[in-house]
Amino acid sequence: MPMDIRLGDVVRLRKQHPCGGYEWEVVRLGADIGIKCQTCGRRLLLPRRKFEKSVKKLVR
């Protein structure tokens, strides 16, 4: 079931970023999901399927 994700949502991932952060903001939607680390500001692009598997929970 596809996840209902919107721009500006903050998600908590299962895996910790090397900077120590867990929370990411959704900055791009499409076949790939763009997320930005809330701790260090680094951006990542993940295929939607991988993104959905990586998300632990939706923070807002």
Ligand SMILES: [Zn+2]
């Ligand atoms: Zn980070």
